[in-house]
Amino acid sequence: MKNEDVVQFQGYDPVYYDLTYGKNSKDLPFYTNITTDIKGKVLEVACGSGRMYLELLKVGVDIHGIDLSEEMLDALKKKAEEKNLDPKVSQADMRNFNLDDTFEMIIIPGRSFIHNVTTDDQLSTLKCCRNHLTDGGRLVMNLFYPSREVMATKYNRENIIPMDKPVEGMELVNWSGFVNEPDQVIVTKSTWKQDGKVVSEFRSELAYIYKREFELLLRLAGFSSWQVYGGFEYQPLESINQEMVWIVNK
Ligand SMILES: C[S@@+](CC[C@H](N)C(=O)[O-])C[C@H]1O[C@@H](n2cnc3c(N)ncnc32)[C@H](O)[C@@H]1O
Structure with missing residues (x-):
């Protein structure tokens, strides 16, 4: 499947996105714990209207963010202003970004990685993330298991x-x-x-991804070690009804 065949992402309406997912916080303790341990900078790829981003900023994580959608980023900035927070976000495509910076950790919560519809897009995103990680940095994300x-x-x-x-x-x-x-x-x-x-x-x-397929993508993108769990409490991945939670080491 080629990139030209893909209907380009049309963008969420942040108001309706927030009404639907705004309070969804099943993943919040996991991403909070894993990022508050970090001494350096963290990047959220596809930070959207800030559901996760603003919570991490609030607890003192040095978090940066990118998203393709200007509308989602405007909604994030508006909420940040109301909360007296100072966000560091910019508009960029996860498949092809260059921030001139490196991060101790990159997170992709909310299953945003599945917006990459072709194998080329999936690989470009992983390679871009790898290029933006410090040596020893980690990429952390969650994906649904195709049940x-x-x-x-x-x-x-x-x-x-x-x-x-x-x-x-x-x-x-x-x-x-x-x-x-x-x-x-x-x-x-x-x-x-x-x-x-x-x-x-x-x-x-959206494109769904199987566990072994993602492992091959990681290898092709230059990663060599990772752990995958079956949920946000580090449960072993044993069934198709669990969330795949990936922690990938550079
Ligand atoms: C499901 S939302 C997740 C938002 C946020 N991370 C959260 O957990 O609530 C997916 C986000 O991916 C963004 N997105 C889709 N394609 C993208 C791309 N190619 N590059 C960057 N962001 C993208 C959308 O604009 C949207 O904000």
Whole structure:
């Protein structure tokens, strides 16, 4: 599959993103613990509207951020201003960024890595991250495990998704399905309805990744050691219903 075949990412509406995921904090203790141990700088790749970024900044992590979406970064900056925080974020593409700096740790929470739809994009992102790590630095990220069960029961049909910050009369309907099954590309369409009327719609193509496939990508990108866990509490990865949590050493 070539890059030209991919429908480019259309961008989230930060207001609806925050209503849906704003309070999602299952991963917060993990990313807080692992980054507050760091003496130097940390970079969040695809920091979005700051769900994780602002929490880490608040507890004193020297955190920098990049994201492709100007709207998401504007929302992050607005929230930072309200909280009297001073963010260090810039607009950049994870597949091709050059910050003229290196970091002790790079984090990619929120499964953002799956926005890389082609193998070329996946590899460019990993190589870019590696180039921005200090020697001995670590890349930390989480990905969903592609579960056959979820694909069989939840794909190609509408699913109502609970919102983190429920709004009276508002409903989020999600639809996920395959765009190109051999290439593992899926599309997710999220539709927010207020009293039955569509108020926002967001569509994104994503590529899911298997454990051994990701290990090969890491090798190709020049990494040689890593640990993968089955959740944010460092559980062993034993089933397809767990989150894959990766800690990769440079
Ligand atoms: C699921 S959100 C995660 C945001 C944040 N990390 C969090 O955990 O809430 C995915 C983010 O990836 C960003 N994104 C998508 N493609 C990107 C790219 N090629 N380079 C940088 N950011 C990208 C989107 O703009 C969005 O903010």
